[in-house]
Amino acid sequence: MLRPGEDLLKVEDRLWLLTAATGKGVYDFAFDRFFACRRPYVLPDEPIEVVARAGAWPDYAERYRELEAQGVRLVHSPEQHLLATELPRWYPLLEDLTPRSRWFDTPPDARTVEAQLGWPVFLKGARQTSRHRKSLSIIEGPEAFRQAMDAYAQDDILHWQQVVCRELRPLRRVDDTQGADALPRSFEFRTFWWRQQLVGFGPYWWQGTPYALTPQEERDALALAGEAARRVVLPFLVVDVAQEVSGRWIVIECNDGQESGYVGVSPFALWQRVLDVERERAG
Known part of the structure; x- marks a missing residue:
């Protein structure tokens, strides 16, 4: 059930967690150094709800199904996970609270972006930016946009995501x-x-x-x-x-x-x- 490096524990007899170290100090946390934790040898008969702190799985839906088959139900379903992480999902609910945005299934041309939002724009994938790189995020005009699209096609984080263009707010x-x-x-x-x-x-x-x-x-x-x-x-x-x-x-x-x-x-x-x-x- 567990993948290499993963750990299933119950914290303070209140909360089930599925954890794995990522090597990133901004993400990892040693729960058993600060809270009472136990690692059961046998899971309860009834399905348990579990919060994952194991990094970002590229196959969240598949991992959800694997765990559910073993009686471990992640706190977010695959649909809920997408709602939380992908701008095209949550944006319609928050349109009046966040910068104006457009997204595209295939990379748009500069003329389309200019017509819909003008310049400059904030460019990102539907889920995230690429390591907070300014040159791939803050786009001042058509030529910079074309260069960014070329870079997106080669970027391991961005190439598989929908392209999102956002009004750049001051x-x-x-x-x-x-x-x-x-x-x-x-x-x-x-x-x-x-x-x-x-x-x-x-x-x-x-x-x-x-x-x-x-x-x-x-x-x-x-x-x-x-x-x-x-x-x-x-x-x-x-x-x-x-x-x-x-x-x-x-x-x-x-x-x-x-x-x-x-x-x-x-x-x-x-x-x-x-x-x-x-x-x-x-x-």
Whole structure:
């Protein structure tokens, strides 16, 4: 049932987890160093609901079916996973909260993009960017777009994804010291929502110059993220929000909490809050 490197454990007798080390400090967390964990030799007779923290599976639907056949049901179905991770799925629910976007099953030409959105645009795959590379993300005009499309065709992360073009909004910057081809750091924050309740909140750009919110900014950011979580109704959702230069807050993207890195969110505090929610639900 388990693949090499995977571990199935029950945390504090409240939460089942399927974990695997990825080698990425921003993602991995040693649960058994901070919580009471047990690894059962025999699974319960009834199917168990499990949260995966094993990295991003390229074959999520297949892995879901494999585990379900063994009585292990991931917290997100394949359809829920796609809703959380792919912009064309969640965008219709959040269209008024996020930059105007268009997506294409095949790479569009520059003229089509210009007619629908104008320049500049933010370019990405339906699920993600390529390692936060500025040259493949912030596109100023037709020639830059053609060069980016050539690069997309060769990129191991982007070539299989739908192409998404987004209106480039003027975001509040933190600093621009990340390198020549790195995305400029914006005033952006990651939120984790477990069963519609906030369980984690912190800066998206956790490296470099620290930045923080005023109390009013925090209330505004969390109000927006909470509205997005209310609309995209999923058990374990990540909502990233950022502030524009004008002071307006916008949704940057959504993700599956199973696959998302902690960035500036405390993993211990996050999982403690998840366990608290589960304890409250159990009465």
